[in-house]
Amino acid sequence: xxxxxxxxxxxxxxxxxxxxxxxxxxxxxxxxxxxxxxxxxxxxxxxxxxxxxxxxxxxxxxxxxxxxxxxxxxxxxxxxxxxxxxxxxxxxxxxxxxxxxxxxxxxxxxxxxxxxxxxxxxxxxxxxxxxxxxxxxxxxxxxxxxxxxxxxxxxxxxxxxxxxxxxxxxxxxxxxxxxxxxxxxxxxxxxxxxxxxxxxxxxxxxxxxxxxxxxxxxxxxxxxxxxxxxxxxxxxxxxxxxxxxxxxxxxxxxxxxxxxxxxxxxxxxxxxxxxxxxxxxxxxxxxxxxxxxxxxxxxxxxxxxxxxxxxxxxxxxxxxxxxxxxxxxxxxxxxxxxxxxxxxxxxxxxxxxxxxxxxxxxxxxxxxxxxxxxxxxxxxxxxxxxxxxxxxxxxxxxxxxxxxxxxxxxxxxxxxxxxxxxxxxxxxxxxxxxxxxxxxxxxxxxxxxxxxxxxxxxxxxxxxxxxxxxxxxxxxxxxxxxxxxxxxxxx
Numbered sequence: 300x301x302x303x304x305x306x307x308x309x310x311x312x313x314x315x316x317x318x319x320x321x322x323x324x325x326x327x328x329x330x331x332x333x334x335x336x337x338x339x340x341x342x343x344x345x346x347x348x349x350x351x352x353x354x355x356x357x358x359x360x361x362x363x364x365x366x367x368x369x370x371x372x373x374x375x376x377x378x379x380x381x382x383x384x385x386x387x388x389x390x391x392x393x394x395x396x397x398x399x400x401x402x403x404x405x406x407x408x409x410x411x412x413x414x415x416x417x418x419x420x421x422x423x424x425x426x427x428x429x430x431x432x433x434x435x436x437x438x439x440x441x442x443x444x445x446x447x448x449x450x451x452x453x454x455x456x457x458x459x460x461x462x463x464x465x466x467x468x469x470x471x472x473x474x475x476x477x478x479x480x481x482x483x484x485x486x487x488x489x490x491x492x493x494x495x496x497x498x499x500x501x502x503x504x505x506x507x508x509x510x511x512x513x514x515x516x517x518x519x520x521x522x523x524x525x526x527x528x529x530x531x532x533x534x535x536x537x538x539x540x541x542x543x544x545x546x547x548x549x550x551x552x553x554x555x556x557x558x559x560x561x562x563x564x565x566x567x568x569x570x571x572x573x574x575x576x577x578x579x580x581x582x583x584x585x586x587x588x589x590x591x592x593x594x595x596x597x598x599x600x601x602x603x604x605x606x607x608x609x610x611x612x613x614x615x616x617x618x619x620x621x622x623x624x625x626x627x628x629x630x631x632x633x634x635x636x637x638x639x640x641x642x643x644x645x646x647x648x649x650x651x652x653x654x655x656x657x658x659x660x661x662x663x664x665x666x667x668x669x670x671x672x673x674x675x676x677x678x679x680x681x682x683x684x685x686x687x688x689x690x691x692x693x694x695x696x697x698x699x700x701x702x703x704x705x706x707x708x709x710x711x712x713x714x715x716x717x718x719x720x721x722x723x724x725x726x727x728x729x730x731x732x733x734x735x736x737x738x739x740x741x742x743x744x745x746x747x748x749x750x751x752x753x754x755x756x757x758x759x760x761x762x763x764x765x766x767x768x769x770x771x772x773x774x775x776x777x778x779x780x781x782x783x784x785x786x787x788x789x790x
Contacts, residue, residue: 318455322462323569329466330565333482334558334631337473344554346479347561349424350486351545352416354538357432360401363530364390365440367523369447370668376448381512382519387444387501389520398436402429417550427483434490441497448505457497465489529672536675539683544698547686552694555637560695562631563641567649570615571656598721604657606731610779612653614739614770616646621746622762625753637695644699651706658713667716674712678705731779738773745769 334343368390375382405412409425438461445454469485477484545564549557623642627635662671682705689697717723746766753759774780 318459321459325462325466326565327569329469330562331630332470333473334562334635337470338479338482340555340558340634342479342554344549344557344559344561345421345424346482348545348549348554348557349421349428349483351542351549352421352425353428353431354542355546356401356405356428357436358531358535358538360398360432360436361394361439361531361534362397363527363532363534364394364397364523365443366530366534367527369443370526371519371523372444372447373449379512379516380509382516383509384506384511385515386519386523387506389515389523390440390444393524394436394440398433402433405429405432423480424483427480427487430487431483431490434487434494437494437498438490441494441501444501444505445497450505453497453500453504457493457500460496461489461493463489464492526668529669532672532676536672536679539679543679543683544686544690544702547683547690548695548698551690556695559635559637560641560698562627562635562638563645563695563699566642567619567645567652570612570619570649571652598723601657601661601717601721602723602728605654605728606735606779608653608657609650609732610735610738610774612650613735614742614766616649617739617743618746618763618766619643619646619649621743621750622753622759625750625759629756629759640696641699644696644703647703648699648706651703651710654710655706655713658710658717662713662716662720667720670716671713674709674716678709678712681705681708734777734779738770738777738779741773742766742769 333346334340338346368386371386372383375386405425406429409428410419410422413419413422413425438457442454442457445451445457465486466489467485468488469482472481472485473479475481541564545557545560548560620643623646624639627639627642631638659671662668682701685701685704686698689701691697693700718725743766746762746769749762749765753762771780775782
């Protein structure tokens with residue numbers, strides 16, 4: 300990997316990680332304040348059940364256009380920059396049309412939809428959801444478009460703005476007495492602000508930067524729409540994986556059960572922020588390296604990123620299993636004890652999703668969106684079926700088990716496709732994973748020895764710090780982490 304490419308990735312990763320940190324800290328604070336102080340488990344569960352339903356409806360509004368345009372922006376910014384204004388204009392017009400239709404349909408059917416879901420009380424949530432879908436669609440689009448330009452600082456800034464604004468308005472509206480409904484409207488306001496800032500920057504700094512070509516390249520709009528099809532399928536399957544389990548828990552069990560399941564998933568999302576930041580950062584480089592026929596460099600980027608990701612997440616997942624019970628009881632209270640087994644099962648999902656975050660966008664930029672879409676579609680269908688089978692049998696833990704099983708298959712297929720594209724050095728990866736498992740085992744023993752003595756948050760923090768210190772020492776001694784590179788990256 301060239302020093303220039305490495306420095307570019309490090310800079311983008313630091314900017315994205317800072318934004319992810321702001322976003323995830325605001326999300327964690329929001330989760331903590333709502334669950335601990337402002338909403339009971341029923342209200343908390345109802346809010347995030349509706350957000351899960353809206354995420355599924357949003358599939359029809361987004362249809363993969365954002366990521367498709369990002370792929371072609373990445374390609375044409377090098378090959379023919381004059382096409383960029385045409386790409387942006389076509390994408391935004393198409394999105395406006397589709398999003399408007401979906402929002403209007405939801406405004407017409409929200410009462411009937413609430414009744415069909417077996418909970419007429421959420422009708423007003425779904426009505427507000429029409430606005431949620433519109434503003435969140437353009438919030439997400441601006442972030443993905445900046446990724447296509449490899450302008451990750453802007454993507455990072457928009458995400459941070461979304462997190463902070465959402466936190467401020469959700470808390471303000473709940474404190475004003477509007478309850479869970481006010482919390483949902485706080486989401487709408489936060490995403491509106493982020494979308495407005497994102498689209499403004501996109502227009503001022505990028506759309507106006509390029510002199511438009513005399514005409515849109517023949518066939519480019521067709522390719523843009525065609526490539527959005529597998530991306531739509533992949534995104535649909537991804538949302539089904541992430542949200543349909545929440546929807547089914549609410550439909551088959553109770554809002555309180557949704558609260559337990561959602562809390563477990565939100566904690567894992569917080570833990571996954573660094574992997575998501577790294578995947579978001581490196582993925583545009585794969586498109587650039589493939590276009591330049593530099594697959595060796597692309598392989599080095601991916602292998603190094605995968606090893607470092609596993610070095611962080613395998614120990615983190617094991618640690619999460621060990622401290623899940625005292626953490627949930629001390630931070631969120633005994634009312635949320637039902638989230639403990641969910642969180643312990645989803646610790647396996649943390650490792651799997653870390654690999655997915657690193658790999659999925661990279662496959663899109665390598666032009667393998669169709670293969671990924673097929674894999675995601677199959678595993679998502681299996682996830683839906685397993686949820687229907689396991690939730691009535693095992694409750695919320697059944698939903699977590701279904702997620703882990705199907706995601707294991709999906710990750711295996713993704714890794715196979717990456718290997719087919721880049722010819723990974725499996726012997727190097729195998730040796731590194733052996734070292735990581737050994738480090739994890741030693742760290743786990745250290746944490747297990749002190750966990751029975753944990754009786755308050757200070758002692759819990761001490762147990763976590765002991766595990767982190769053990770991990771850090773062993774990671775350096777094993778050679779998997781070079782302190783000089785860490786210091787250089789921080790600077």
